[in-house]
Amino acid sequence: MLDVTTISDGACPLFSIIIPLEFHRGQWEQSWLGWTSQTADRSLYEIILVVPPDFTGHAELKALAAGQARLEFADSVHDIGLCAAGAARARGRYLFFTESHCWPEPDVIALCIRAIDDHPDWAGFSCRSVPVCHNRLSEAEAAMYQADIEFGMKQHPWRKVLDQCFVTQHDVYRECGGLREELGHFAEWVLAAGYHARGYAIGYLEEARFHHYYIGRIGELKTFTLDFVQGESRFLSGDRHDPGSDLLEAPFEWKDRDNFDRPLAFNALNAMVRYSLPRLSWKWPDEELRALWRWSGPALFGDRRVRVAAFLAAAYARLVLTALTAVGSRDAIARWMKRYIASLIHLQRLVCISRVRGHTRSAKKLLGDQVLAQLGFHELESAAGHAFRWSEPQAAVRIKGAPGRNTVCVRSPALREPLDKIGVQFYLDGAPLDRAAIESSLDRYMLSLDLPQTGIAILAWACPEFRGIGDVRRLGLPVVDIEVNPGARGSAQEDSGLSAAISHTTDASDRD
Structure with a gap:
């Protein structure tokens, strides 16, 4: 006691x-x-x-x-x-x-x-x-x-x-x-x-x-929510290594923030157009039109379109709430209070993300430490013993390696069909990779490419759309991770050794 x-x-x-x-x-x-x-x-x-x-x-x-x-x-x-x-x-x-x-x-x-x-x-x-x-x-x-x-x-x-x-x-x-x-x-x-x-x-x-x-007071509500969202933004954009950081899950605005990265979206749009045009007749199929609409907005406007829509939604909700405080019922005020706060938080998150875009650091790399940003990916899932993310039929990643020749390993389990049968095309900073620079095996693509002096470039790809049973998502490649290694591919025997080493490392990581 x-x-x-x-x-x-x-x-x-x-x-x-x-x-x-x-x-x-x-x-x-x-x-x-x-x-x-x-x-x-x-x-x-x-x-x-x-x-x-x-x-x-x-x-x-x-x-x-x-x-x-x-x-x-x-x-x-x-x-x-x-x-x-x-x-x-x-x-x-x-x-x-x-x-x-x-x-x-x-x-x-x-x-x-x-x-x-x-x-x-x-x-x-x-x-x-x-x-x-x-x-x-x-x-x-x-x-x-x-x-x-x-x-x-x-x-x-x-x-x-x-x-x-x-x-x-x-x-x-x-x-x-x-x-x-x-x-x-x-x-x-x-x-x-x-x-x-x-x-x-x-x-x-x-x-x-x-x-x-x-x-x-509505103004005080706005001040408080902005304070909370700005604090959340500072936390999510910083280095998060303290115990408990992994418990604070990022909201969807943060998870999807790279989908409004204009250079990434432009490369995904470029990949879609260059891949689709030789395969099209005079009329574009619905899936190509949807993809064109999917990537043209972010490529042209970044996140401005969604921020404008969020601003209008928050402004409308505040206008209605203000009017209801004078003439509305208690139930209506309560309902529009929640709607206003939800729309305000969404808007403020988008504004905060726009301000820190390009300066954020992620404690958890979604596709590997050498992937700086990624666009066109679904949530993490597991199947056939693999933890992976489905890409959309078009996707893009910003990668970092050494200046000059590099080998990029895209680990992709063959969940839809053998990799060499899918018909995927890769693009580096908008230019298609030569077929001779792409080698597929059972569960990975090995790409030989040249990175600029900064060591940073955008790798994009396009492939036919895949539909899972009962799955309404637009699916492309299942991707476990992406590794960038300096140097060119060597002989077939050296490639086999490199693949085995990468497989051993990633498998051990999966077991951990």
């Missing part, structure tokens, strides 16, 4: 309550009164008020909190940055993160002490958020976010860090990297993933209740 007497007699308190005073929504005094009305002994916890540089109520703050709280001044103007600054200066064995527009019920500290005794396996836990609403928009906002909170606390396997009311062991928080200001509110998800990956359990203390004030 936790000996609170010993703790209270020592130099360090049990809890450090960290309250950032940014974005307080006019509720910071209510929050303060909630903490000074706790039934637990006051010596068990310290209150740290973290003050941003733009806080305007300094005189009132000093008069209200004099002698009862530590004022820590920080350069950050973001809640997450202020929380991180407060945690760095906290003395408690447990950190208690909250927000200045939230206030606890009087028994929260007492319940938290009991939870520490009852759940020694918990490295941290979140408390229950009780919404406080004052207009119909805030009611819809609360319903939307409360549903997400309930899902995270009760169903999701690890997404249980709620910065409205999160308690954690101080040393575990430091070990897991803490809250990262540059990630905004997405930092909560990253921290939760870090706890889970390291084997630390986060609980949910439903009986400890916090009141959370929802502001109910």
Whole structure:
């Protein structure tokens, strides 16, 4: 059992309550009164008020909190940055993160002490958020976010860090990297993933209740979602090697971002046209027309077309939501609130991706470390003992090798027919590869090609469309990975040795 007497007699308190005073929504005094009305002994916890540089109520703050709280001044103007600054200066064995527009019920500290005794396996836990609403928009906002909170606390396997009311062991928080200001509110998800990956359990203390004030303004909703999406973008575009990074799955906008890479799309379009024209009569079949439409848009406009469509959808949803706040029903407001937020997140992700395109680094290479970008691929799947991705009938990859002659190995299991019977044609930076430079075997294509001085080029291919049974996708080649090796192919015996070495390496990787 936790000996609170010993703790209270020592130099360090049990809890450090960290309250950032940014974005307080006019509720910071209510929050303060909630903490000074706790039934637990006051010596068990310290209150740290973290003050941003733009806080305007300094005189009132000093008069209200004099002698009862530590004022820590920080350069950050973001809640997450202020929380991180407060945690760095906290003395408690447990950190208690909250927000200045939230206030606890009087028994929260007492319940938290009991939870520490009852759940020694918990490295941290979140408390229950009780919404406080004052207009119909805030009611819809609360319903939307409360549903997400309930899902995270009760169903999701690890997404249980709620910065409205999160308690954690101080040393575990430091070990897991803490809250990262540059990630905004997405930092909560990253921290939760870090706890889970390291084997630390986060609980949910439903009986400890916090009141959370929802502001109910469309502009504030937009600001919050942009903050979250920008943090997500910084995380996904960086090097992700910390424990838990693999738990944060990229949304479809990020998975498909290379499909709007204009040079890649142009090469896929070029491959489709050059491959199809000699095989066409005066009328183009529907599949060629679909492929022409598929690649001409990204080749000509990149992602501008989808960004314009996303902007119009978000603008329309906001216009309807604004009108409904004046004359609509509660159900209609709730429905269009979700629609607006979903369209806004989609738009903001596309904008963020557009800004970082060409500067992103992927911790997981989809087709190998020498493939810098890829266009025209479906999701990873398994069949006949192979893990692979189907390409579309036209696809393109940006590869990196040594300047000059290279051998490119495209591992492609023969799932549709023997590789030499498919009729695939490869193109390098738009020019078709000579047939003599392409050699197929049981499960791979070996290509001899010359890369420019940068060592970077675009390899594209086109082949007849393949339809799986009950599969509506446009399929081309199944691709396991792509390797680029300096030098030309040697004799048949050397080629066999190279293929065997590559097969041994990749098979061992598959077993791992």
